[in-house]
Amino acid sequence: MTKHKHLIVRAETRKTPDDPSWCHAWLTDLVKKLDMKICQGPITAYVDVPGNAGLTGLVIIETSHIALHCWDESNPGLVQLDVYSCSDFDPQLIFDLMKEFDPVKVEYKFIDRETSLVELDSHTK
Numbered sequence: 001m002t003k004h005k006h007l008i009v010r011a012e013t014r015k016t017p018d019d020p021s022w023c024h025a026w027l028t029d030l031v032k033k034l035d036m037k038i039c040q041g042p043i044t045a046y047v048d049v050p051g052n053a054g055l056t057g058l059v060i061i062e063t064s065h066i067a068l069h070c071w072d073e074s075n076p077g078l079v080q081l082d083v084y085s086c087s088d089f090d091p092q093l094i095f096d097l098m099k100e101f102d103p104v105k106v107e108y109k110f111i112d113r114e115t116s117l118v119e120l121d122s123h124t125k
Contacts, residue, residue: 005086005120008109010107011081012105013079016077017101027059028059033097036061043057053072067082
């Protein structure tokens with residue numbers, strides 16, 4: 001049976017990533033750890049527009065997508081992560097991988113989008 005799970009994470013970080021090749025490897029590792037399969041990507045880029053400078057990465061998975069956006073101009077930096085999948089996954093695996101960003105604050109919402117927007121969990125760490 002198809003699931004519709006969506007994890008949205010906002011993290012203020014001390015070690016905000018800024019390298020597209022690193023992002024490619026991190027997203028690939030995340031997909032493997034979630035036991036999912038890549039259809040296309042990851043596609044990564046660094047945007048150097050003042051006021052909106054940062055790293056973006058996107059990977060299309062068999063069951064939907066994962067998007068990572070990072071802004072490194074501020075201190076702390078900002079990491080936004082979006083994981084949407086038509087299969088179950090454990091959000092803790094994602095939080096564990098995000099520890100390398102040295103977060104000072106993490107907020108998230110975990111939503112079941114099967115028939116409506118049902119909040120499964122939300123928290124500020």
